[in-house]
Amino acid sequence: MTARLASAPASAPARARRRRHIATAYLFLAPSAIPLAAFVLYPMFGAARNSLFQWNLISDPVWVGLGNYGELFTDSATLRAFGNTVLYIVGTVPLVFIGGLMLALALNRAIKGRNLLRGIYFLPVITSWIAVAIVWRWLLNPSVGVVNNVLATIGIEGPGWWTDPQWSLPSIILASAWKDLGFVMVLLLAGLQAIPQEIREAAMLDGANAWRRLRSVTLPLLSPSIFFVVIISLINGFQVFDQVYAMTGGGPAGSSDVVVLRIYTLAFRYGEAGMASALSMLLFAIVLAITLIQIKGEKRWVTYA
Amino acid sequence: MRSRLLTRGLLVALLILGALAMVFPFVWTLITSLTSGAGLSATPSLIPEDPSLDAYFTLFGTTNFGRAVLNSVGLAVIITFLQVATSALAAYGFARFDFPGKRVMFAVYLATMMIPIQVLIVPLFTQMRDMGLINSYWGVILPSTASAFGVFLLRQAIATVPREFDEAATIDGAGRVRIFTTIVLPLIKPALATFAVFGFMSSWNSFLWPLIVLRADGLKTLPVALASLQGQHATQWDVLMAGSVISILPMLALYVFAQKYVVQGATGSGLK
Numbered sequence: 321m322t323a324r325l326a327s328a329p330a331s332a333p334a335r336a337r338r339r340r341h342i343a344t345a346y347l348f349l350a351p352s353a354i355p356l357a358a359f360v361l362y363p364m365f366g367a368a369r370n371s372l373f374q375w376n377l378i379s380d381p382v383w384v385g386l387g388n389y390g391e392l393f394t395d396s397a398t399l400r401a402f403g404n405t406v407l408y409i410v411g412t413v414p415l416v417f418i419g420g421l422m423l424a425l426a427l428n429r430a431i432k433g434r435n436l437l438r439g440i441y442f443l444p445v446i447t448s449w450i451a452v453a454i455v456w457r458w459l460l461n462p463s464v465g466v467v468n469n470v471l472a473t474i475g476i477e478g479p480g481w482w483t484d485p486q487w488s489l490p491s492i493i494l495a496s497a498w499k500d501l502g503f504v505m506v507l508l509l510a511g512l513q514a515i516p517q518e519i520r521e522a523a524m525l526d527g528a529n530a531w532r533r534l535r536s537v538t539l540p541l542l543s544p545s546i547f548f549v550v551i552i553s554l555i556n557g558f559q560v561f562d563q564v565y566a567m568t569g570g571g572p573a574g575s576s577d578v579v580v581l582r583i584y585t586l587a588f589r590y591g592e593a594g595m596a597s598a599l600s601m602l603l604f605a606i607v608l609a610i611t612l613i614q615i616k617g618e619k620r621w622v623t624y625a
Numbered sequence: 626m627r628s629r630l631l632t633r634g635l636l637v638a639l640l641i642l643g644a645l646a647m648v649f650p651f652v653w654t655l656i657t658s659l660t661s662g663a664g665l666s667a668t669p670s671l672i673p674e675d676p677s678l679d680a681y682f683t684l685f686g687t688t689n690f691g692r693a694v695l696n697s698v699g700l701a702v703i704i705t706f707l708q709v710a711t712s713a714l715a716a717y718g719f720a721r722f723d724f725p726g727k728r729v730m731f732a733v734y735l736a737t738m739m740i741p742i743q744v745l746i747v748p749l750f751t752q753m754r755d756m757g758l759i760n761s762y763w764g765v766i767l768p769s770t771a772s773a774f775g776v777f778l779l780r781q782a783i784a785t786v787p788r789e790f791d792e793a794a795t796i797d798g799a800g801r802v803r804i805f806t807t808i809v810l811p812l813i814k815p816a817l818a819t820f821a822v823f824g825f826m827s828s829w830n831s832f833l834w835p836l837i838v839l840r841a842d843g844l845k846t847l848p849v850a851l852a853s854l855q856g857q858h859a860t861q862w863d864v865l866m867a868g869s870v871i872s873i874l875p876m877l878a879l880y881v882f883a884q885k886y887v888v889q890g891a892t893g894s895g896l897k
Contacts (some may be wrong), residue, residue: 348718352771359768360737366748448830451872455654464664468788505891539695552831559743562832580743587747604744
């Protein structure tokens with residue numbers, strides 16, 4: 321008590337002012353802090369708790385400990401959804417990354433109409449996934465779709481796309497690449513524009529050719545953006561849902577089922593809310609791990625200009 | 626020199642070809658929506674022979690689609706307003722006040738950005754059910770009241786406003802609220818616009834949560850209505866494409882008129 325008095329020799333009005341200052345601050349924070357606590361933090365604990373019960377959302381939950389987690393690893397449909405999600409990421413991320421990088425490099429040059437071109441490549445990013453998923457279902461319609469019609473005119477019999485278990489996931493990957501390309505392009509363009517022009521000019525004066533300049537100057541200096549893009553693509557990849565729901569519904573026969581769709585199906589169709597929550601927690605752990613890699617990696621191997 | 630010109634020409638040609646491929650799905654959507662009976666009795670062609678608005682009449686005349694458009698507009702406007710307001714207030718609180726627990730609270734705000742909605746759907750559903758908010762607009766609005774990303778973005782914007790402005794206003798007798806509304810907010814307009822566009826787009830395009838909460842026909846948002854339209858009119862491609870056109874058009878308009886903010890809004894967070 322005496323120590324506190326000694327360190328804070330403030331007068332009564334000063335203390336009242338300080339109290340008012342703090343109270344005002346909390347008032348400014350409350351309109352966002354309360355909803356975040358109620359609708360993000362609180363349900364997060366709910367998800368963790370639910371994952372330990374067997375529960376159909378209606379009757380009384382039955383404690384099963386870690387049983388739901390064990391079941392995840394033996395349930396073939398869940399394992400398949402997980403495998404498909406990984407395949408989706410393996411199919412989409414490199415495609416979008418390499419395409420986006422090439423576009424960013426090309427559209428960073430002084431080309432007439434490059435703003436228009438950038439605008440066009442970015443267009444799909446702003447659209448609703450449900451709308452464009454239905455559009456892609458139409459384009460890739462096996463019997464009357466324009467893609468197979470065009471293929472037929474050059475003598476190729478197009479595949480069954482989203483109606484064929486072999487082609488359902490590739491159909492989704494194709495549509496996703498189209499939609500995400502502009503997103504990666506814009507992020508990498510921003511990175512390219514942050515590289516000082518003098519560095520590249522210096523490399524040019526040193527006689528480095530275009531390939532050498534790209535490999536030894538541009539790409540290393542672009543690495544923070546590249547790193548960020550890869551991390552974001554991975555996180556978004558594990559959360560894939562809308563396009564799967566609208567393009568294939570996870571089918572045919574589970575051939576394009578993914579983690580989030582599986583969570584949805586388990587909880588709201590099969591009354592397996594506990595297992596769905598366990599799968600949610602697993603998804604959260606993956607997202608968290610990728611985010612931690614980002615935080616660590618940013619400090620470590622990335623070269624800053 | 627000549628070979629350089631050649632590669633340059635080749636590059637531009639490739640870029641234009643690619644751009645055409647990007648645009649084609651949109652063009653084809655529009656054309657199909659104007660081809661009555663597309664996929665059944667008619668095949669769309671690049672230059673529609675007999676364009677008609679039949680599909681749009683079917684869409685708005687025989688389904689609840691018009692209502693879905695209104696629902697989406699209303700929800701997007703309300704949610705955007707709430708998110709901008711609550712985020713700006715908290716951003717000001719974090720940028721200009723000193724209070725116990727400030728660092729911890731900011732860290733918790735940031736941490737909530739790491740929790741995707743996909744992880745929360747089950748507990749949030751039961752929470753909303755217990756509050757009686759399934760099939761209620763509030764079930765969508767309440768969980769979207771606040772955005773940690775918005776707080777983060779706007780706090781950075783406020784940090785660039787010199788504190789001397791606040792102090793000068795204080796000497797002139799202005800209170801905290803006056804300083805916030807008349808000095809800080811006008812100076813961070815670009816950041817507010819970016820975040821507003823981001824909020825509007827996320828709300829307009831969001832699907833998973835409205836799908837779970839708004840199940841009754843007249844309450845559905847546009848993406849949810851589109852998805853169920855697909856279930857009911859699976860082979861009426863002209864009608865489905867008309868629905869897609871209606872869903873894409875407002876975003877396209879926003880993009881044309883506020884391109885800078887849309888690009889920043891869509892990429893700023895890196896989250897969709």
